Amino acid sequence: MTNPTACLLIIGNEVLSGRTRDANLQFLATRLGAIGMPLREVRVIPDVRETIIATVNEVRAKFDHVFTTGGIGPTHDDITSECVAEAFGVPWEPHPEAWARMERQYKPGEFNAARQRMATMPRGAALIDNPISTAPGFTIGNVHVMAGVPRIMQAMFDALEPSLPTGTPVQSRAVHALRLQEGRIAEGLAAIQARFPALDIGSYPYYRPEGNGVALVAKGTDPAALAAAQQAIAALVRGIGLEPVEGEPV
Amino acid sequence: MTNPTACLLIIGNEVLSGRTRDANLQFLATRLGAIGMPLREVRVIPDVRETIIATVNEVRAKFDHVFTTGGIGPTHDDITSECVAEAFGVPWEPHPEAWARMERQYKPGEFNAARQRMATMPRGAALIDNPISTAPGFTIGNVHVMAGVPRIMQAMFDALEPSLPTGTPVQSRAVHALRLQEGRIAEGLAAIQARFPALDIGSYPYYRPEGNGVALVAKGTDPAALAAAQQAIAALVRGIGLEPVEGEPV
Structure with a gap:
């Protein structure tokens, strides 16, 4: 039996500039090896629309599963979700369940346009639970979109893991x-x-x-x-x- | 003036498996930003011949400068140097100056075939000094090949830096x-x-x-x-x- 393969995309200017030291690669490498889906490539790319879209499309064709970290917050530089929609050629639209979860956690008037972007996802996305800070990640096709903050990413991976295919542990x-x-x-x-x-x-x-x-x-x-x-x-x-x-x- | 761009290739199964936590990305990102040659992409790839050759050729066409770390030691999994030669389509052959430096540091009989591989380089390579452990890195075209051990990589970058083009510091x-x-x-x-x-x-x-x-x-x-x-x-x-x-x- 051949093990399924994984690729990690680390999305964020802050890693490429040296501001932030990535802490997600080693965690995911270890956990993916343990379920028999070895990590075969990692790319660190900037918050640039064309680069994210092209890279997502390249690696989702090349590897069995793609994990992304970073770029799903509420600020202008958080463009991963809309770029993944574009890569899959599907609309980027409010996800009713994500929207409901997030609306519940804010006081009236505080679920503003920026926060609503975190509940906007590619059509057909399946949520990845976020027990730390509510705003979910999501899976579309073979691409799993997760937060960049290590504590949140790790909780999301814990939630996602049972639904992943497994191979023979490395x-x-x-x-x-x-x-x-x-x-x-x-x-x-x-x-x-x-x-x-x-x-x-x-x-x-x-x-x-x-x-x-x-x-x-x-x-x-x-x-x-x-x-x-x-x-x-x-x-x-x-x-x-x-x-x-x-x-x-x- | 547009700053020159840089790409980093981290070559090694040990990073992809989670055994080793990379410590070179953040160092190089910071130093390259400081000389105005911002890091635009990083790839972590395995010790697989075809992958190394294809990736080197892709990124050396796409970025102004490419830095590689890892895979230049004496063991069978150290294949970066021969793959870079293959990528450039030049012979992989003993480099006289590298050979002389290394031969000097070993006792008679100890500069064996495995160690001689570290003095074997793509034709036309210019040495990058290694003040820590002698075995040099090298530059060919716009590709700079360095060790994976952080202490050695950092010393090599110190040696290489004065010869790099610079831009406006970030x-x-x-x-x-x-x-x-x-x-x-x-x-x-x-x-x-x-x-x-x-x-x-x-x-x-x-x-x-x-x-x-x-x-x-x-x-x-x-x-x-x-x-x-x-x-x-x-x-x-x-x-x-x-x-x-x-x-x-x-």
């Missing part, structure tokens, strides 16, 4: 060793990768006060292959006279 | 206010954005133990417009009875 097995240098085991590691073509075997140097070393990580969906690869990697490290430690460095 | 002016809600000032903020079309005005809610609020940020290259926009934003906040504070929340 698991990882790691070995690390202090004083290991990549150049000493590169050849042996390539041979192990060749023995386990269905796994992704990566080598990641670390630099810590306790000492430098390398973590060798196998990722994949086959637990038996993962266990065998981990053993082979540990033997490789032992073979050059170092002590392999199971797991990632803490 | 500056920012911010106003924030506790208890501000985006929906209350969205309309007025849109009007300010319309008055200053050359600026990017953004609205960013924050959630902190001291209280929630919103930061309103103007970015652009014209100091007079930035100062005027900041004043207008402060007046907008004052107009709804809240106290605007200059700058970003700390």
